[in-house]
Amino acid sequence: MIQSDRQVTPPRTVFHAHGLTKVYDMGEIQVHALRGVDLDLYSGELVVLLGPSGSGKSTLLNILGGLDSATAGTVLYHGHELTRASEKELTEFRRDHVGFVFQFYNLIPSLTARENVAAVTEIVSGAMRPEEALELVGMGARLDHFPAQLSGGEQQRVAIARAIAKRPAVLLCDEPTGALDSETGIVVLEALETANRELGTTTAVITHNAAIAQMADRVIRLANGQIGAVESNQHKLAPAELSW
Amino acid sequence: MRALNRKLLRDLWHMRGMAAAIGLVLVGGVSTFVMSLAAYDSLALTLSRYYSEQHFAEVFAQLKRAPESLADRIATLPGVDRVETRVIAPVTVDVAGFDDPVTGRLVSLPEFEKPALNVPYLKSGRLPAPRSEDEIAVSEEFALAHGFVPGDRLDVTIKGHREVLRIVGIALSPEYMYAIPPGAFFPDHKRFGIFWMGRRSLATAFEMDGAFNDVSLTLQAGASDAEVITRLDRLLERYGGLGAFARADQFSHRFMTEELRQLETMATVFPIIFLSVAAFLLNVVIGRLVATERDQIATLKAFGYSTGDIAVHYVKLVLAITAMGLAAGIVVGAFFARGLAAVYRDFYSFPYLEFRLEPGIVASAVSVTLAAALAGTLWAVRRAAALSPAEGMRPEPPPVYRATLLERLGLRGRFSEPTRMIFRHIERRPYKALLTVIGMSLACSILMITNFQEDAIEYMVEYQYGLSQREDMTVLFTEPTPRRARYSLSRLDGVEQTEVYRLVPARLSFGHRSHRMAVRGVEDGRSLQHILDADLREVPIPEAGLVLTGYLATDMLGVAPGDSVTVEVLEGSRPVFQVPVAAVTSEYLGVHAYMKRDALNELMREGPAISAAYLAVAEGRENEIYRELKDTPRVAGTVIRETAISQFREMMDETILYFAFVTALLGGFIAFGVVYNSARVALSERARELASLRVLGFTKGEIAYILLGEMGLLTLAAIPLGFVFGIGLSAFLAHAFRSDLYRVPLIIHPSTYALSAGIILLSFALTAFAIWRNLSRLDLIEVLKTRE
Numbered sequence A: 001m002i003q004s005d006r007q008v009t010p011p012r013t014v015f016h017a018h019g020l021t022k023v024y025d026m027g028e029i030q031v032h033a034l035r036g037v038d039l040d041l042y043s044g045e046l047v048v049l050l051g052p053s054g055s056g057k058s059t060l061l062n063i064l065g066g067l068d069s070a071t072a073g074t075v076l077y078h079g080h081e082l083t084r085a086s087e088k089e090l091t092e093f094r095r096d097h098v099g100f101v102f103q104f105y106n107l108i109p110s111l112t113a114r115e116n117v118a119a120v121t122e123i124v125s126g127a128m129r130p131e132e133a134l135e136l137v138g139m140g141a142r143l144d145h146f147p148a149q150l151s152g153g154e155q156q157r158v159a160i161a162r163a164i165a166k167r168p169a170v171l172l173c174d175e176p177t178g179a180l181d182s183e184t185g186i187v188v189l190e191a192l193e194t195a196n197r198e199l200g201t202t203t204a205v206i207t208h209n210a211a212i213a214q215m216a217d218r219v220i221r222l223a224n225g226q227i228g229a230v231e232s233n234q235h236k237l238a239p240a241e242l243s244w
Numbered sequence B: 001m002r003a004l005n006r007k008l009l010r011d012l013w014h015m016r017g018m019a020a021a022i023g024l025v026l027v028g029g030v031s032t033f034v035m036s037l038a039a040y041d042s043l044a045l046t047l048s049r050y051y052s053e054q055h056f057a058e059v060f061a062q063l064k065r066a067p068e069s070l071a072d073r074i075a076t077l078p079g080v081d082r083v084e085t086r087v088i089a090p091v092t093v094d095v096a097g098f099d100d101p102v103t104g105r106l107v108s109l110p111e112f113e114k115p116a117l118n119v120p121y122l123k124s125g126r127l128p129a130p131r132s133e134d135e136i137a138v139s140e141e142f143a144l145a146h147g148f149v150p151g152d153r154l155d156v157t158i159k160g161h162r163e164v165l166r167i168v169g170i171a172l173s174p175e176y177m178y179a180i181p182p183g184a185f186f187p188d189h190k191r192f193g194i195f196w197m198g199r200r201s202l203a204t205a206f207e208m209d210g211a212f213n214d215v216s217l218t219l220q221a222g223a224s225d226a227e228v229i230t231r232l233d234r235l236l237e238r239y240g241g242l243g244a245f246a247r248a249d250q251f252s253h254r255f256m257t258e259e260l261r262q263l264e265t266m267a268t269v270f271p272i273i274f275l276s277v278a279a280f281l282l283n284v285v286i287g288r289l290v291a292t293e294r295d296q297i298a299t300l301k302a303f304g305y306s307t308g309d310i311a312v313h314y315v316k317l318v319l320a321i322t323a324m325g326l327a328a329g330i331v332v333g334a335f336f337a338r339g340l341a342a343v344y345r346d347f348y349s350f351p352y353l354e355f356r357l358e359p360g361i362v363a364s365a366v367s368v369t370l371a372a373a374l375a376g377t378l379w380a381v382r383r384a385a386a387l388s389p390a391e392g393m394r395p396e397p398p399p400v401y402r403a404t405l406l407e408r409l410g411l412r413g414r415f416s417e418p419t420r421m422i423f424r425h426i427e428r429r430p431y432k433a434l435l436t437v438i439g440m441s442l443a444c445s446i447l448m449i450t451n452f453q454e455d456a457i458e459y460m461v462e463y464q465y466g467l468s469q470r471e472d473m474t475v476l477f478t479e480p481t482p483r484r485a486r487y488s489l490s491r492l493d494g495v496e497q498t499e500v501y502r503l504v505p506a507r508l509s510f511g512h513r514s515h516r517m518a519v520r521g522v523e524d525g526r527s528l529q530h531i532l533d534a535d536l537r538e539v540p541i542p543e544a545g546l547v548l549t550g551y552l553a554t555d556m557l558g559v560a561p562g563d564s565v566t567v568e569v570l571e572g573s574r575p576v577f578q579v580p581v582a583a584v585t586s587e588y589l590g591v592h593a594y595m596k597r598d599a600l601n602e603l604m605r606e607g608p609a610i611s612a613a614y615l616a617v618a619e620g621r622e623n624e625i626y627r628e629l630k631d632t633p634r635v636a637g638t639v640i641r642e643t644a645i646s647q648f649r650e651m652m653d654e655t656i657l658y659f660a661f662v663t664a665l666l667g668g669f670i671a672f673g674v675v676y677n678s679a680r681v682a683l684s685e686r687a688r689e690l691a692s693l694r695v696l697g698f699t700k701g702e703i704a705y706i707l708l709g710e711m712g713l714l715t716l717a718a719i720p721l722g723f724v725f726g727i728g729l730s731a732f733l734a735h736a737f738r739s740d741l742y743r744v745p746l747i748i749h750p751s752t753y754a755l756s757a758g759i760i761l762l763s764f765a766l767t768a769f770a771i772w773r774n775l776s777r778l779d780l781i782e783v784l785k786t787r788e
């Protein structure tokens, strides 16, 4: 359905969201996670979505990644309306275009680092070799380790390798350093930055950690299910220069 | 999807304990299915080959005496194909060094040509030469029981004359696969044999020159046996015909068919139980696996695995577990089938066994098992596949607990916290708890029916020989004998009591239903033979009227007390009369019709005649009395009760024990499979909770109490329910196995209950031990570190 497009001709809009609303119906109470979000993500940029816990960041990211559906509003991906796509089309969209990185890594515990990556590369065409992807995140020496044998930061780097191995057009990261100390967090952010720079992958990083915003091209602030402010970052810092 | 397949293998290894426990239950289901059906199929195949190779006849008739020329007339009856006449006569045998009475049946072989029907199957030696005077072939079972080989001599008494016969061959016949002596209920190879002998010498001894007293025939294709039987009966009437009957009513064949039918029933009942338990276990285990892997499923979906891919993955896992159970079950089943078929072969004098494992049986085992496994996991797999990725990514919401019914009833203060946790946990998932209880109950019921069969048989022995038949010996006369013969019997040294009766071969009919049997005329004041109803009360025999075995009345003839049945006598002047049914009895062996001896004599228009007598004798005098009776011309045979009982036990033990052993073993598999899997799943569900409690300072014993207390409670609940299922299942089997040959009473001893409950408790103990070891390895830090 959707043609892959990795040429860098900014500012091309990758995602265009309009009036996104998400209401969780909990029976007696209704939780408004998103209240009319308008948002554009551009090709090749690294965006940080900043907001306190419960502000709707994960909900937004899940809808953009085709993991969840919106209650109202539209999301266009390269002009294709995701909010109207079928289950099958969403699956294909995720398979061919999106890489996810989660706060808790979500590796398959019974597969080694290499196999975790292979699980994703073998269902798409044109992917890197798993070894190559792991090399890129500095995990080339730990190919045959099981998740339980890796530290949190190492697991997260394997997860990033898994996400970038298929050369996705977009990389969606939900609190990738949320479970890590700052030192390890920086190593993980470096891996993300490398992928963004070397592969030109449009990257969205969710965090409640304001320090991380300094490495972004743009920072989008979210509060209470609404976009608060969008800032372009004039002085982009390298991950190594961050601290928290 | 190679990586996923690797995940599958590692998941499988990780859950190997549970997979193996499920596998065992599947092995139980598949092996009982394959065992029963393959044994059935092989025996049926062997039987049909044996029947056709030995030209087993299709219609049989016995008569008093008819000229040989009648054979030609029989052959011209419409529908008749081949006819063979024989002389068949009783014989008394002396086996050196064996004091018990030994009787036998002499069966003639044609004088000029080879036998055309019921051809003996020669195991060794040869058949007697057609015109030899003293050559015989003896039945294999009898030869084996006494170690006879061709060349040995056999001392016999034929019509009061002692003779020495030469054994030239050892043979078998489809006609006598289940051979029982007259007056007995069970085969007794040491005391009863079949002897084939040349027609001429046999006929001479019994004054049957140029005559016959037995005819068997085969039918032309498409001929109706009922019509042939009617015509044959009419023809034989003048010659003392005792009523022709079809192969379906031939005693040996009847018994075989009944046994095979029981195997078929077993092939249904057992697999249904095993497979439904296996389906339930797969449901629980795969359901739990899906719950623990929900974030993995969500991740895979986030990376583009489709719903179908996920479903296939879990189906593969189910298939892998099922395939192992299937393969092992088929192998084990085939092994047991061969064993079971061999038990039957030996018990029923099969000449050989043609064992085969029909591909059709394997195919249906495979499809039935797969269907059960997939049905069991359908729900869990669907849930896994349908899980939305955003949903799966979030930790499972904490389970909703509430105060249990017991607590709400105000009993809160009575329970400690851990006990309350047990109750709340059970109440939160009542259906799952119920299914667990049902699974264990089914195991308990399987264990019960195994022992029930032994209990029931024990009761049948007790009833038949302890309550109903109290005689020490039975003496059968060759023909109706004046009642005064009783006095010569009672004058014998050592005889303490005698009781005489008249047996009249007859066909009883009511409406279109009939049964060929013997009407027994008994006298009042019996103390050796009691005719009892279901409450073990003596049923009085009315002045005029019949008392029938309940099964004969209700199930076979469809008569109730008050109705009149037609009694068509098959001997003497063959009178036909109507007799009202006065009462019914409850008897477990055979079916019987009783009336007063003098009333029967009167209907027969004869004086006070008797056919047999029961004797009570002083202890240890049986053989002496037997020796005295042996040479009495009119005595056809003597049965000693003691030997009949031990014979009965031996016979039942062999066949039933094999099945009992197999099913008890497999019943144990179910019990262990259910308890172990339920406990493992509970451990996995509650590892965090239990580890947290450990961190808070609970001892290992206390957390084991929380986990195992729940299982223990369910186990205790399962036992009484299992008893109920066991009784129901036993009643079903007892009903399914009913026939005119015997009815199994529904008797279950307390020891059977105790044993079944004991095995269930043992499975619990084994599980508790395994779980205790798991709890020791519960890694507090690791458990608390995992997300959720």
Ligand SMILES: Nc1ncnc2c1ncn2[C@@H]1O[C@H](COP(=O)(O)OP(=O)(O)O)[C@@H](O)[C@H]1O
Pocket (backbone or CB within 6 Å): A024, A025, A026, A031, A032, A033, A051, A052, A053, A054, A055, A056, A057, A058, A059, A060, B394
């Ligand atoms: N499946 C759900 N059911 C009900 N409420 C939810 C669900 N997912 C998220 N929420 C609620 O929606 C709001 C936004 O959640 P989320 O997007 O996870 O926030 P963030 O990622 O910014 O912490 C929160 O109040 C959360 O409790």
Ligand SMILES: [Mg+2]
Pocket (backbone or CB within 6 Å): A057, A058, A059, A174, A175
């Ligand atoms: Mg979040």
